[in-house]
Amino acid sequence: MRSLTEQDIRNCFVNCSKGEAKRLTVPRDLGERPWDDLDFLGWRDPGAPDRSYLVTVRDDRPVGVALRFQTARRGFLHRSMCSLCLTTHPGGGVTLMAARKAGVAGREGNSVGLYMCTDLACSLYVRGRKVPESGSRFEETLTVEEQIARTTGNLSAFLDRLYI
Numbered sequence: 001m002r003s004l005t006e007q008d009i010r011n012c013f014v015n016c017s018k019g020e021a022k023r024l025t026v027p028r029d030l031g032e033r034p035w036d037d038l039d040f041l042g043w044r045d046p047g048a049p050d051r052s053y054l055v056t057v058r059d060d061r062p063v064g065v066a067l068r069f070q071t072a073r074r075g076f077l078h079r080s081m082c083s084l085c086l087t088t089h090p091g092g093g094v095t096l097m098a099a100r101k102a103g104v105a106g107r108e109g110n111s112v113g114l115y116m117c118t119d120l121a122c123s124l125y126v127r128g129r130k131v132p133e134s135g136s137r138f139e140e141t142l143t144v145e146e147q148i149a150r151t152t153g154n155l156s157a158f159l160d161r162l163y164i
């Protein structure tokens with residue numbers, strides 16, 4: 001994706017209020033992020049441990065989604081798979097995140113759930129730039145380019161669900 005500025009990011013959230021978008025924590029190292037290797041930028045909010053954010057570019061426009069961690073279930077030890085990049089992690093490596101829907105549906109309290117790598121590093125797993133700790137990825141028959149296309153397709157389907 002192309003690189004984004006803090007202002008691009010604050011202006012592009014589709015599922016939180018302008019006030020929330022203004023207050024949320026944007027990473028300070030935007031200039032050092034590996035944008036060319038990112039399908040989306042994801043980060044956790046250091047000031048609000050149950051929150052994370054995801055920003056991507058769709059039809060040449062930045063789109064941001066605020067996510068909330070669902071409370072971890074006790075004894076949650078089995079492995080789970082990220083529904084974006086299909087990487088499997090044990091324990092807390094995959095988290096169910098909830099995204100409030102866009103517009104009226106969101107204000108009425110509707111949300112969409114997504115199982116996702118807790119560190120939001122899907123793009124790097126797909127490209128082999130990050131190796132999951134004691135987790136694994138399938139023996140893929142797809143090329144990296146095809147896996148990237150699949151990840152962005154999954155992300156796009158998730159974004160669509162915010163508007164249904």
Ligand SMILES: [Zn+2]
Nearest residue numbers: 082085117122
């Ligand atoms: Zn992932």
